[in-house]
Amino acid sequence: MNDKEHIARIKDSNEYSLITKNCNVSLDIHQEIIPKQFKLLPLIFDDLWERFEAVSLAGTKVLNFHPEDLLLILCVHGSKHMWERLGWICDIAELLRNSQDIDWAQLIDKARIIGCERMLLLGLFLAKTILGASLPPIVHQRIIADPETQSLGKQMYFRLFCENNSSTSGFIQEKFIVNFRMMERIENKIIHCRMMERLEAGGATIAIETIDTSRV
Structure with missing residues (x-):
């Protein structure tokens, strides 16, 4: 891959992964916090910066996202990748265990404004179901009120704990449908469909045809 192709890939995917030669350390560099394909309202970095907190890492003080912001970011990231790694769910559970002062009403309202409330609830649902994380009543109520999250x-x-031998085209189709279902706003769903229609992969067309329109 030449330099021009590298730049095009970074602009298209919004991120770039670096791995050491011995594969012991990996680093993802992101241009934006929220993936472009979700077409959500952006998280303003200046606002996040004002809420940064100092935490201890290997004896050194480093800046980290406020727990509420970090929880939102982790849930969007896991949803983007269909929660294919148990470690990401562990991150959610551990963050909940170590963050007792989360303003849940404010966090849910912020997620709703951005357009990622379902992604937030999904991450919390998985942390509760798989790892027994404790959730407040307001979160339980929101999950119960949204059957799509359940x-x-x-x-x-099922994807995490059951063997999945899907082909590449089958994976593309599944990911399209899952991302579609995670979106809450009809305009985002329409934009997502149009983006997929422009792709050359035939699997995307199949996915669009198999969507249950009753979920829109």
């Missing part, structure tokens, strides 16, 4: 949670659980 359905997605069961699907992610």
Whole structure:
């Protein structure tokens, strides 16, 4: 891959992964916090910066996201990748265990404004279902009120713990449908479909045709 192709890939995917030669350390460099394909309202970095907190890492003080912001970012990231790694769910559970002062009403309201409330609830649902994380009543109520979150949670659980031999085209189709279902706003769903229609991969067309329109 030449330099021009590298730049095009970074602009398209919003991130670039670096791995050491011995594969012991990996680093993802992101241009934006929220993936472009979700077409959500952006998280303003200046706002996040004002809420940064100092934490101890290997005896050194480093800046980290405020727990509420970090929880939102982790849930969007896990949802983007269909929660394919148990470690990401462990991150959610550990963050909840070590963060007792989360303003849940404010966090849910912020997620709703951005357009990622379902992604937030999905990450919390998985942390509760798989690792027994403790959730406040307001989160339980929101999960119960959104059957799609529960359905997605069961699907992610099956993908994580049951063998999956899907072909590449099958994976593209599944990811398109899952991302579509995670979106809450009809305009985001329409934009997502149009983006997929422009792709050359035939699997995307199949995915669009198999969407249950009753979920839109």
